[in-house]
Amino acid sequence: MSDPTPPIQKIVLAYSGGLDTSVIVPWLVENYGCEVVCFTADVGQAEELNGLEQKALASGASQLVLRDVRQEFAKDFIFPTLKAGAVYERKYLLGTSMARPLIAKHMVEVAHQVGADAIAHGATGKGNDQVRFELTVMALDPRLKIVAPWREWDIRSREDAIAYAEARHVPVTATLKSIYSRDRNLWHISHEGGPLEDPWHEPQEEMYTLSLSPQEAPDAPEEVELTFESGEPVALNGARTSPAELISQLNLIGGRNAIGRVDLVEGRLVGMKSRGVYETPGGTILLAAHRELESLVLDKETIAYKDQVALKYAELVYNGMWFSPLREALAAFVDSTQGPVSGRVRLKLYKGSVIVAGRESKFSLYREDFATFGQEDVYDQVDARGFIRLYGLPLKVRALNGLPVSGLEMPQPDYSRFKRD
Numbered sequence: 001m002s003d004p005t006p007p008i009q010k011i012v013l014a015y016s017g018g019l020d021t022s023v024i025v026p027w028l029v030e031n032y033g034c035e036v037v038c039f040t041a042d043v044g045q046a047e048e049l050n051g052l053e054q055k056a057l058a059s060g061a062s063q064l065v066l067r068d069v070r071q072e073f074a075k076d077f078i079f080p081t082l083k084a085g086a087v088y089e090r091k092y093l094l095g096t097s098m099a100r101p102l103i104a105k106h107m108v109e110v111a112h113q114v115g116a117d118a119i120a121h122g123a124t125g126k127g128n129d130q131v132r133f134e135l136t137v138m139a140l141d142p143r144l145k146i147v148a149p150w151r152e153w154d155i156r157s158r159e160d161a162i163a164y165a166e167a168r169h170v171p172v173t174a175t176l177k178s179i180y181s182r183d184r185n186l187w188h189i190s191h192e193g194g195p196l197e198d199p200w201h202e203p204q205e206e207m208y209t210l211s212l213s214p215q216e217a218p219d220a221p222e223e224v225e226l227t228f229e230s231g232e233p234v235a236l237n238g239a240r241t242s243p244a245e246l247i248s249q250l251n252l253i254g255g256r257n258a259i260g261r262v263d264l265v266e267g268r269l270v271g272m273k274s275r276g277v278y279e280t281p282g283g284t285i286l287l288a289a290h291r292e293l294e295s296l297v298l299d300k301e302t303i304a305y306k307d308q309v310a311l312k313y314a315e316l317v318y319n320g321m322w323f324s325p326l327r328e329a330l331a332a333f334v335d336s337t338q339g340p341v342s343g344r345v346r347l348k349l350y351k352g353s354v355i356v357a358g359r360e361s362k363f364s365l366y367r368e369d370f371a372t373f374g375q376e377d378v379y380d381q382v383d384a385r386g387f388i389r390l391y392g393l394p395l396k397v398r399a400l401n402g403l404p405v406s407g408l409e410m411p412q413p414d415y416s417r418f419k420r421d
Contacts, residue, residue, distance in 0.1 A: 008145060010035045010116040012107050014133065015064065016045075017052045020122040022172045023161045024149050025059040028120060032147070036061045036120075039110050041103045042068040044186025044244070059170045065110050069102060070186055074243035077102050077322075078187055082286055083231040083341075084334045085294075085306065086314035091264045092276070093283045094317050095188030100129055101322035104136035111144055118145035125151045128269050132320035139323035180207060186247055188260075188280040196275050199265055203277050210255045210279040214351040217258040221350035223357065224253060226289045228345070231338030233286055247282045254281025257349035269319045288354040289345040297340040297363045306337060339363075 011028055015021045015038035028036050038056040042049060049066070056064040077098045088094055107119050119137055123129035125148070134146050155161050165172045179194030189209050195201045205213055227235035236246050254260050260281035268274050294303060309330050316327045343361025347354055369378055399405070 008032050008034045008118045011118045011120050011147060012037050012039050012111045012116045014103055014107060014121045015040050015056055017055050019161050019172050022059050022170050023165050024122055025061050026168050026170060027149055027153060029060050037114050038064045039107050040066045041106055042070060043073050043099050044070050045184045055171055067106055070244040073102055073186055074247055079232050080331050081317060082290055083338050084313040085310040086317060088314040088318045089266050091262045093280045095185060095280060096183045096190055097318045099185045100132035101136045104133045108137060108140045118147055120147040131269055135320040136323055186244055187283050188278050191277040196277060199275055210251060211261055211281055212256055212258050214258040217351045221348040222257055223348050225344055225346045228293055229342050231341040250282030250285050254285050258352040259349055260284035285354055289347060292345050292356050292359050293341050293343055296359050297361050297365060302337055309333060
């Protein structure tokens with residue numbers, strides 16, 4: 001009986017040029033007997049793109065499609081997440097999580113253009129990226145088949161992959177001495193594996209790529225000024241620039257002042273814990289500035305509810321649900337709050353710390369004449385008496401009923417004077 005599933009003719013592979021994806025190209029050709037089109041998205045990984053086309057062709061690919069998506073990444077993925085204030089498990093600014101759906105989106109577009117019937121990725125079966133790639137493909141074109149070699153082949157280690165590449169004369173730069181797994185883009189760089197797999201092991205200074213240590217940072221603070229329009233940063237130190245360039249400049253400024261280092265043991269979507277060290281200099285600065293401006297222009301209730309939305313937003317992005325209806329609905333809510341988030345924030349950067357120096361906006365809810373103790377025509381302090389009595393009424397009733405307060409044994413006063421005759 002013949003297999004009713006037609007064979008795959010052409011695959012678009014998410015290609016980085018690293019060890020894993022270099023090995024995947026010949027593996028796909030050998031095991032699926034199909035044409036392999038490599039796709040690389042320039043999301044800000046810099047020098048890693050040099051010589052990529054030659055490497056892909058030498059590995060057995062028919063072509064390499066390279067797209068510069070840095071501006072799209074900044075405008076359509078980073079800025080919405082920034083406006084949401086989304087941070088995963090208190091620390092992680094979602095650099096890799098945001099980039100994967102963007103890459104997968106373009107993979108679907110390339111598959112349509114070249115007539116491919118499948119996509120492939122080099123994510124392992126233990127991580128989050130497999131979910132992010134595949135959920136995006138399912139959301140945008142569920143007709144495309146998905147091939148995940150790490151869930152099929154018998155390569156189980158870096159040593160196996162290097163041996164496989166050498167046997168097929170595939171050019172790879174990886175050696176057995178490479179101890180860290182890294183992912184770099186416009187927003188951050190992540191470090192995993194090697195000595196970091198022991199949570200007790202302190203990261204070595206030579207591991208860091210984008211930032212100096214606090215000990216090496218300048219002994220004087222550096223001041224930066226950020227201008228926002230409707231929640232999005234548009235200018236740095238008074239000079240308007242593109243989203244991607246603004247982030248790049250902030251990475252340099254923040255990096256030399258030791259800003260943005262995070263060491264996190266996080267809960268992966270697949271259920272296990274993993275340790276990652278992240279460097280996000282520009283993102284850390286932008287998040288601090290955005291929060292300060294929101295504190296000036298948004299009311300108390302909106303800020304409180306938006307903080308709850310930020311937690312769910314971060315969870316959805318981390319879990320690969322970028323193109324989900326809920327993420328899009330939450331983004332619409334966030335956008336509805338961002339109109340007044342326009343103004344300037346001044347920050348001082350000093351040895352790993354981001355210190356707020358000033359903030360201003362024409363939409364500011366802060367009024368000195370409202371806050372002062374001297375203006376009785378705006379706020380009559382006598383009104384506070386009735387407000388406090390009503391606000392504290394539940395506490396008063398609780399005490400009158402003799403209920404314990406936080407487990408403390410309090411002496412019971414005579415409440416008879418509160419009783420009606």
